[in-house]
Amino acid sequence: MSSRESNRRKYVGQEVRRKESADALVGGAEYLSDIRLPRMAYAGLVRSPYAHARIKNVDLSGARNSPGVIAVYSGDDLKRATKPLAPFPFTAQQPYSSKYPKLRFADHYCLATDKVRHVGEAVAVVVAEDRYRCADAVQEVRADYEPLPVMVDAEKAMTHPQKIYEDWDNNIQYEYRFSEGPVAELLRKSHAVVKETFNLHRYTGTPMEGRGVIADFNRPKNLLTVWDSTQIPHALPNLILESLGREDVKIRVVCPRIGGGFGIKWGFHSEEVLIPWLSLTLERPIAWWETRSEHMVASHHSREQKITVEAGFSASGEITAIKGRVIVDLGVAYPCGGTSLAFVTANFIPGPYRVSNYEAEAYGVVTNKSASGVLRANGKVESNYVMERIMDLAARRLNLDRAEIRRRNFVPPDAFPYTCVTGSIYDSGRYGECLTKAVELAGVSSLREDIAKAAREGRYRGIGIGFMLEPLSSLRPNAYNSGYETAQIRVDQVGKAWIVSGDVNMGQAHQTTLSQIVADELGIDINDIEVFEGDTALLSSNSGSYACRFSTVTTSAAIMAARTIREKMLKIAGHLLQVDADRLDIMGGIISAPDGKTSITVKEVANIAYYSVNRLPKGMEPGLFGHRFFFNPNTSFTADEKGRSANFSTYPYAAHVAYVEVDPGTGQIKILKYVTVDDCGNQVNPMVVRTQLTGGIACGIGGAIYEELVYDEDGQLANSNFSSYLIPSMLEMPNLELHHMITPMPFTPGGFKGAGEIGAIGPSLTLASAVEDALTPLGIKVIDLPLKPEKVWRLIHEATKGGKAGAT
């Protein structure tokens, strides 16, 4: 960075208070369910109580006669009027073929037609004048079902003759294979082989605001406006129109303020077609937002995988080869990101380690559960978990220190950019330094004395250490609508900047951080900037808010757009001031020459750019406008001959150390200390980074210990509200010690990598490591998740054959 560039950094790196909080703190933020339109009617869905059943009959007459009801429709009505839901573009890799990855799609209409395939699948919709009468009428719909055998085990479903989709030859929706090097031979010759099968449980991001859609068809304008609590507004116009089978209407999708997403709103859902169809049909604004119990049974879940890893090690702890088998329980085959779970997990099991010989097979298997979409750090929570467990177990087997075996295998700092075995290109990193720092800051050596003391008192304390690599800013091979982002900026006639990006505002402080970045580029005050996001009428395209794409790609497009404007402002100023434009700088809204005396304000230049165009340099177009696109760096759209592809642009990483006590009587885990060192590259706003990391860790702790969606063998979800599905409260959240390293992303102008997701990866692998360490006297291995008290207690109980662990 030149000194002049660093002078320009007034806001980036500062702990600026969030712009977004200004309205949220006074109750003024407008979320989807706060929108009221004249003549707005409300839709309610009738949902299946069966996990798998043939629909014999749906009797709508009672609902039609219910007070306040405007219309009632069943799946047959929708099948006649619309097309199946369009395939999800982000996973539309290749048609099902002999080549890998194989992927196929199922025909789902926005209401179930002949069959229901999970509890909560909608079979009918009621539209009424208000939500109360809508809920009454939903109760009046009589649907008759003929129950069918239910499949809830993905591994069994792979070979089971009972098929969930009759026209498929089996229950496998997605299949991917990868092979590099003589893996079988190397495993055979390895000094030690660690092999485990991990059962990772199903849970959900369940944001505080559920999903919702409002549609308003304006016939005179032939314009359908759809307000949607979604992470992918710019993907939806295509998907909605294709699913409606309509090309004759214009469609605008608008994201209001979003009450959290976490990946659950990254997907294509049936209501996003149904509600627009109702508005087109009834020519009234139609609103629907889900209840929490609807959300739990019918919105996307994630994380459920069965992963087998076999890893070979040399006597000194170097990895020789890895073999992985990944089975993802997809639930039903709705258009969402679930299949990418299998792909991402299989691609990144080798993680931060130098691995040259790797073989993987991955399957996405359909079952009679709600669809599995994505969730914060999608597939990477799982890939890092299994690899870190393997590293701990290998350390134990080889009698090596857990940090040391990792350090012996890390990709070294001088190897970047590093092409990993499956083809992705890691941008930068200092992994060993990060882990060493975390171990030192946690005071691991002094904690050992504390553990020995606790042991003398019959208590089980232990230290968990974990390292995580998070591939971010994703691109799927052959998926369209991905691989770049765009931003447009306009400086108006009074010198204020208006930024439009296609991301969505769901808590990541985009408006604040984008304002910080652009204020520095333009040399103006941060309060002279306004940011608009998530409105397809304002911007041509964007692939959505996921995988921290904002930090890497959107900020880059915004920086380039701002620089386009900056150059033009300097040219105009140079022309007016009779100074070479290269010698001018902008600070505090003033463009000045090195002498400090010759100057002109941004406001004056802006006014001239629009209203005194005769004063512009000869031939220059009026206006101050920048609209730029930025490609995902270091990615490839197609796989090479070996099946390798570069799927992510940037790779932040972190090390976590946890100190815990396990109560052998109850299986409860108490987190006594939690220390992290992360490297998310340059930080736009360190306060926001800390908040994002903290929230990610809370999500990770929830998934590690408390949150589990429990399906019984009949496919009934046992916990569909916050009384029984436990997300961490303030009582469960430990205090954290967050530390940072900064290794800038080398391939973007801002050097940012993203901090929104990596926190979610650490807790499960670090706490599993800590519990295993605490229970060392009992020789317990921690393999499966979650670490619920009941499950930890069972591990202890089995290891002590029912005897009291406290007595050993």
Next chain:
Amino acid sequence: MKSVHIETTINGKPYTFDVPARLLLVDLIRDKAGLTGTHVACDTGNCGACTTIFNGVSVKSCQVLAARADGATIGTVEGLRTANGLDPIQEAFWDCDAAECGFCTSGMLMTAVAFLADNPDPSEDEIRSAFKGNLCRCTGYLNIIKAVQRAAALRRASPARSGA
């Protein structure tokens, strides 16, 4: 459907409604009074996003019938700000980055109002216990704990304000 007549005070302003007897207080506040800063996130009284101050006590307004509002005094997030600016609780939440998506924030603020009125100098454990019925999915709570501590300090420094 039976209708009930309600005369109530919300954020110091009188309101009169005739509403169905089964209407929930949160829907009275959001749909009839038009104060959409109070949110609904769980429908079961677990999450606290709908917390309001009802006759001086924090209640989850999705668990109360609107009919109970007759003769009552209700405070919502919209009533926290005055002509002099934000309440210290709001300032503290802002300073401490205690709101991300913002959906739970109104409920957190209202719980803080009632809690700090009872306990002007709380310990961290007391805060954790008092907020266990307010769920947040974004922040991981630690900034909210800091914000409540900071708000308490700000209020002790200038005790004039007592919130809704």
